[in-house]
Amino acid sequence: MNTFRLITGIPGPSGFGSASTAEQVTEGIDATNLTAIITGGASGIGLETARVLALHKAHVVIAARNMEAANQAKQLILKDNDTARIDVMKLDLSSIKSIKAFADNFNALNIPLNILINNAGVMFCPFQLSEDGIEMQFATNHLGHFYVTNLLLDKMKDTAKATGIEGRIVNLSSVAHLHTYGGGIRFDNINDQRSYSDKKAYGQSKLANILHASELSRRLQVVLVLLFSSRLFYKWKT
Ligand SMILES: NC(=O)c1ccc[n+]([C@@H]2O[C@H](COP(=O)([O-])OP(=O)(O)OC[C@H]3O[C@@H](n4cnc5c(N)ncnc54)[C@H](OP(=O)(O)O)[C@@H]3O)[C@@H](O)[C@H]2O)c1
Numbered sequence: 001m002n003t004f005r006l007i008t009g010i011p012g013p014s015g016f017g018s019a020s021t022a023e024q025v026t027e028g029i030d031a032t033n034l035t036a037i038i039t040g041g042a043s044g045i046g047l048e049t050a051r052v053l054a055l056h057k058a059h060v061v062i063a064a065r066n067m068e069a070a071n072q073a074k075q076l077i078l079k080d081n082d083t084a085r086i087d088v089m090k091l092d093l094s095s096i097k098s099i100k101a102f103a104d105n106f107n108a109l110n111i112p113l114n115i116l117i118n119n120a121g122v123m124f125c126p127f128q129l130s131e132d133g134i135e136m137q138f139a140t141n142h143l144g145h146f147y148v149t150n151l152l153l154d155k156m157k158d159t160a161k162a163t164g165i166e167g168r169i170v171n172l173s174s175v176a177h178l179h180t181y182g183g184g185i186r187f188d189n190i191n192d193q194r195s196y197s198d199k200k201a202y203g204q205s206k207l208a209n210i211l212h213a214s215e216l217s218r219r220l221q222v223v224l225v226l227l228f229s230s231r232l233f234y235k236w237k238t
Contacts, residue, residue: 003175005017005018006018006175022048022049022051022052023052023055026052026053026055026056029056030056030057031053031056031057031058032057032058033114033163033165034053034058034059034114034115034165035058035059035060035061035111035112035113035114035115035159036053036058036059036060036061036114036115036116036117037061037063037106037113037115037116037117037152038050038053038060038061038062038063038117038119039063039064039091039093039117039118039119039120039145039148040063040064040093040119040120040121041060041061041062041063041064041070041073041117041119042062042064042066042069042070042072042073042088043069043073045119045172046062046117046119046120047073047076047077049117049119050062050073050077050086051076051077051080051081053115054077054081054084054085054086055081055084057083057085058085058115059085059087059111060084060085060086060087061086061087061088061089061106062074062086062087062088062089063088063089063090063091063102063120064088064089064090064091064120065090065091065092065093065094065098067088067090070088071088073088074086074087074088089102089105089106090102090105091120091148093120093139093140093141093144093145093148094122094130094131094132094136094139094140094144095130095131095132095144096132096147097131099144099147099148099151100147100151102148103148103151103152106152106155107151107152107155112155112159112162112163113152113155113156113159113167114156114159114160114163114165114167114168115167115168115169115170116148116149116152116156116167116168116169116170117170117172118145118148118149118169118170118171118172118209119170119172120140120141120144120145121140121141121172121205122136122137122140122141123137123202124198124199124202125137125198126198127193127196127198127201129191133191134190134191135190135191135196135201137198137201137202137204137205138190138201138204138205138208140205141202141205141206141208141209142205142208142209142212145171145209145212146208146212149169149212149216156169169213169216170213171209171210171212171213172209173206173207173209173210173213174202174203174206176199176202176203176206177203177206177207177209177210178203179199179200179203180200180203180204180207181195181197181200181203181204184204184207185204185207185208185211186204
């Protein structure tokens, strides 16, 4: 979406734009057979996404670091939709240990996973390091989502194979991805406090979100192409 469209809300080729609501975009969708994880689903865009997916009967898992806020969000959704299927699970994206525990707990539930919405984010915070020693915005917004996605990918592939329904991974980025340090992402200098800019560090984490989504799309489509051609090969052989 270009900046003009973003500001004016003029719809794009999909018929939707920045002024469209989540309810408008999902109108008529039956998500009864879908399970979605929404990181940071206890507030803001994540909460609205959780509310609307639940409205369409999806099973929604709110993954949040603040369990009290997550439980309040769940009650808020249930107030207007008492049949909503909402679960809350603990996830702190700035902690490798917490991410691993979340993925283990989710995988142990033995339920499908169709949609992963990588929404949680910290914005413009003063310089700080995560518990694993990585600049906080990069650690939370990008590395946390990169790692949790990797840990859930097999579950998503298995679900797609078993149900015939394509999975979806959604990374929330921002127009701020255009405002990074010179050269884009400072892979060799992520933790440089002296030249730290809260806005540029946010921008680089949002650029990383886009690159991650783009590479996932490339790799997962490659998997599809390979499956397709191996089927062709099989047909040719028999
Ligand atoms: N709002 C905008 O105008 C805008 C524009 C462009 C892009 N975005 C992107 O959209 C996404 C959502 O933004 P928003 O405006 O809805 O933000 P928000 O209201 O601040 O919500 C962010 C959510 O992320 C959670 N979170 C933060 N750190 C976390 C961590 N370490 N582990 C797990 N959860 C964590 C927060 O939980 P706590 O309550 O525990 O902090 C909160 O629930 C972000 O990725 C943001 O970059 C937003």
